[in-house]
Amino acid sequence: MKKIAFIALSLLLAVSFWNCEKDDICAEGTPVTPRVIIEFFDATNQTTPKNVTNLGVIASGFTEGFAFNGTNKIEVPLRTNVDITELDFVLNGADNDPANDETVTLTFNYERSNVFISRACGYKTIFNLTNVLPTDFTGTWVSSLTIEQPNIINENETHIKIYF
Amino acid sequence: MKHILKFTFSLVVLFSIAGNAQDSIQKFPERYGLRVGVDLHRLSKSFYDDNYRGLEIVGDYRLTKKFYIAGELGNEEKTVDDDHLNFTTNGSYFKVGFDYNAFENWLDMENMIYAGMRVGFSSFDHQVNSFKIYENNGNYYGQTIIAPGEKFSGQTASWVEIVGGIKAELFNNLYMGFSVRLNYLISNKEPEGFANLYIPGFNRTYDGKFGAGFNYTLSYFIPIYKKKK
Numbered sequence: 001m002k003k004i005a006f007i008a009l010s011l012l013l014a015v016s017f018w019n020c021e022k023d024d025i026c027a028e029g030t031p032v033t034p035r036v037i038i039e040f041f042d043a044t045n046q047t048t049p050k051n052v053t054n055l056g057v058i059a060s061g062f063t064e065g066f067a068f069n070g071t072n073k074i075e076v077p078l079r080t081n082v083d084i085t086e087l088d089f090v091l092n093g094a095d096n097d098p099a100n101d102e103t104v105t106l107t108f109n110y111e112r113s114n115v116f117i118s119r120a121c122g123y124k125t126i127f128n129l130t131n132v133l134p135t136d137f138t139g140t141w142v143s144s145l146t147i148e149q150p151n152i153i154n155e156n157e158t159h160i161k162i163y164f
Numbered sequence: 165m166k167h168i169l170k171f172t173f174s175l176v177v178l179f180s181i182a183g184n185a186q187d188s189i190q191k192f193p194e195r196y197g198l199r200v201g202v203d204l205h206r207l208s209k210s211f212y213d214d215n216y217r218g219l220e221i222v223g224d225y226r227l228t229k230k231f232y233i234a235g236e237l238g239n240e241e242k243t244v245d246d247d248h249l250n251f252t253t254n255g256s257y258f259k260v261g262f263d264y265n266a267f268e269n270w271l272d273m274e275n276m277i278y279a280g281m282r283v284g285f286s287s288f289d290h291q292v293n294s295f296k297i298y299e300n301n302g303n304y305y306g307q308t309i310i311a312p313g314e315k316f317s318g319q320t321a322s323w324v325e326i327v328g329g330i331k332a333e334l335f336n337n338l339y340m341g342f343s344v345r346l347n348y349l350i351s352n353k354e355p356e357g358f359a360n361l362y363i364p365g366f367n368r369t370y371d372g373k374f375g376a377g378f379n380y381t382l383s384y385f386i387p388i389y390k391k392k393k
Contacts, residue, residue: 024246032298059305080297080308114297114310116358121298122248125308 026121033124034155035075036108043143043163050164056093060086060105067094075155080125084109091141091164102141107133110152127152132160192272193390196226199339201383206238215243218364222341222381224263234280234327235260236379240364249295251313255288257365259325274385276331276341284323284347286365290316290358316355321363323349323375337385347375 026032042048049072057076058065065088068074078085084107091102110127117124129150137144143163152159203220210217220238227233241254261282267275292313297303329343347366352373354360362368367377 026248026298032300035300077299077301077304079305080299081305114295116295117298118359119246119361120248122246123295123297123310124299125297 024120026118030117030121031124031154032117032121033077033080034126034152035077036127036152036160037155037158038074038076038160038162039158040072040074041161041163046163052091054092054094056088056090056101058088058090058093060088065093069094073158078108078110078125078127078152080112083112089142104137104140104142106145109133129159191392193392194229195274195385195387195390197386197388199224199226199383199385201339201341201381203236203238203379204382205378205380206240215245217241220379222379222383227262230265232263232265232278232280233260234263234282236282236284236365238365242362242364243293244362244368247296248298249313250293251361252291252293253288253362253364254291255286255319255364257284257286257288257363259284259365261325261327263327263329274333276329278327278329278331280327280329282325282327282345283350284325284365286321286363288319288321288360288364290319290355290360290362292316292358314357316358319353319355319360321349321352321360321366323347323363323366325377331381331383333385337387339381339383339385341379341381341383343379343381345377345379347377349373349375 040050040052042050051070051072052068052074053070055068055074056065057068057074066074066076076087086105086107089104089106092100093103109130109132111130112125112127114123114125129147129152132145132147141164145163146161147159148161149157149159200221200223203222206218206220210219218238218240220236222234222236224232224234236259238258239256241252243250243252259282261280263276263278263280265276265278267277269275292315294309294311295313297308297310325345325347327343327345329341331339331341334340349366349369352360352363352369360369363375366375369375
């Protein structure tokens, strides 16, 4: 019996150390706060994907933004502390020539809710888009915009389609 | 670990001496009774750790020569400050089970090296004090911190513990003890929108069902009756 007690004690100690393994680092690939997935299509032939060239996306008043080139699918973050995000979509904005820039400011209005993920990752915010403004794109590089999926809960689906 | 080795060693020595001298030694009566005490670790931690307040009362009753009915009763309030969230868990628990004394006491010694089991129950609340929103690729707009968060009341959990420990008589009826516990969750009522990251009595939870704990006890033995060895 004392052998059993000894083995049990050693086992307990071993397991308690083994349990101390760090699990407080948010694992890569964990679905966290989703970004808006925007797909670009040809304005005349609306089923044909169209790549953007040097598209710069930047929040008003920011000096750093996101650059996308040669892709028809981009992802941009929404603000998680307010229910509105304004982003400038600047065609040719990511190149060095400011003269060819064409800017469209999109305003995303949405509702937020915060969802617990885990000890390591904390919380994420998911969004429900109420609208994206403007609705009239006359005189801009964008032809039209549609909301495909107003519930932004992951990055696996396209939320918005932009035709240009 | 050193203590355990020391104890095992002395146990072996004791056995050999006792084995040789068995016929000639005087028989001492075995004392039966109730032992009650307090967990010194939880008590002292309440003083030095601002994020912790807890108390655990321990007790055992000697049923047979080797078996003791044992249990713990406690209350804990613990604030966990992780990178992405800060929450306070508050609740009470009790554990019941048995200890089996594997120590062959020599003469009138009444020490224990024991293994045992417990079933534990806990009832508790979580208050989320603050949390951060996790965003991929850094936080373009800056880190969003939200405070306070929700309160999650009426959580319950139950588990089994495998216990190993020692108890040694310091002097007249006063015992010092140490035990380690391996816990395994049986039931865990998780709140909607949060998780039981800490369970009073069980301690911190991990991804699986296992947990671990320990206590340092100081207890007093109240003798009730005696039996011949």
